[in-house]
Amino acid sequence: MVTKIATDTPPSRIAVLISGSGTNLQALINACNTPRLPHAQIVLVLSNRKAAYGLTRAATANPPIPTAYLGLPPFLRDNPGATRADYDLAVAREVLKVRPDVLVLAGWMHIVSEGFLEVMQGGRALSPLLSPENKGEDAGEQGEPRVTREIPVINIHPALPGQFDGANAMERGFEAFQRGEVDRLGVMVHRVIAEVDRGAPIIMREVEVHKGEDLKNDYEPRMHRTEWDIIVEATKLVLDEVRPISNR
Ligand SMILES: Nc1nc2c(c(=O)[nH]1)N[C@@H](CN(C=O)c1ccc(C(=O)N[C@@H](CCC(=O)O)C(=O)O)cc1)CN2
Ligand SMILES: NCC(=O)N[C@@H]1O[C@H](COP(=O)([O-])[O-])[C@@H](O)[C@H]1O
Numbered sequence: 201m202v203t204k205i206a207t208d209t210p211p212s213r214i215a216v217l218i219s220g221s222g223t224n225l226q227a228l229i230n231a232c233n234t235p236r237l238p239h240a241q242i243v244l245v246l247s248n249r250k251a252a253y254g255l256t257r258a259a260t261a262n263p264p265i266p267t268a269y270l271g272l273p274p275f276l277r278d279n280p281g282a283t284r285a286d287y288d289l290a291v292a293r294e295v296l297k298v299r300p301d302v303l304v305l306a307g308w309m310h311i312v313s314e315g316f317l318e319v320m321q322g323g324r325a326l327s328p329l330l331s332p333e334n335k336g337e338d339a340g341e342q343g344e345p346r347v348t349r350e351i352p353v354i355n356i357h358p359a360l361p362g363q364f365d366g367a368n369a370m371e372r373g374f375e376a377f378q379r380g381e382v383d384r385l386g387v388m389v390h391r392v393i394a395e396v397d398r399g400a401p402i403i404m405r406e407v408e409v410h411k412g413e414d415l416k417n418d419y420e421p422r423m424h425r426t427e428w429d430i431i432v433e434a435t436k437l438v439l440d441e442v443r444p445i446s447n448r
Contacts, residue, residue: 213241213298215243217246224307238436355397387407387423387430
């Protein structure tokens with residue numbers, strides 16, 4: 201079934217946070233404006249690591265995608281007295297500037313604060329950056345306006361719900377399987393809540409794994425292929441919720 205989308209409606213806007221190679225970002229770039237992700241545009245790629253190859257993927261995309269780098273250590277260095285929570289609000293500020301319909305965490309290796317999620321949900325306004333009297337407080341009228349419509353935040357995580365929360369989940373899962381502690385592994389895209397990797401799954405998929413096989417040469421490539429499928433499917437699902445095709 202071909203989805204006819206009125207050409208005068210603006211495309212759906214996707215912002216992506218990364219920290220590394222960006223193969224999941226590449227999957228989104230390749231899927232944009234195809235039936236897998238129709239009438240969609242990536243409007244920002246932000247990394248917390250300067251050397252993230254994903255920034256190059258964005259800059260060399262056709263057309264090039266705007267990029268930004270915002271690292272925690274340099275932020276704290278350049279803003280004496282600032283906190284990690286202030287850093288998260290600075291990241292939120294960059295995201296709000298591009299008015300995304302969805303925010304995708306694709307290999308973003310930084311745990312975001314409750315304050316960050318509140319801003320995305322529209323439950324809190326951004327205070328003028330680090331304004332002493334408003335540091336951390338909800339500035340409301342002095343600060344920038346709250347988002348008028350919640351920006352869903354989704355994350356891809358290389359484990360099944362409740363299995364291996366946190367960093368290095370793919371490696372930890374693989375080793376646990378080889379030790380016989382688990383009998384199935386997989387990957388999920390979930391909504392992001394304060395509790396790491398505990399947000400509601402949007403899509404989860406098992407990934408084939410075999411005793412005695414190699415992590416780098418066998419399991420990891422299989423995991424990535426599955427990730428590239430479900431990050432596109434989940435992003436489309438969420439965009440269809442936010443901007444149903446009929447409204448596009
Ligand atoms: N509040 C949330 N923030 C994030 C979530 C989430 O579910 N809730 N998902 C992560 C992605 N992720 C797992 O999918 C993950 C990423 C990073 C870490 C972590 O321990 N990060 C350390 C730093 C590690 C490093 O720099 O290498 C940290 O943030 O201090 C855990 C889970 C994205 N954010
Ligand atoms: N906990 C979060 C996490 O571990 N995310 C994982 O980081 C990798 C990023 O790859 P990429 O930079 O090639 O997209 C992916 O495997 C993703 O699942």
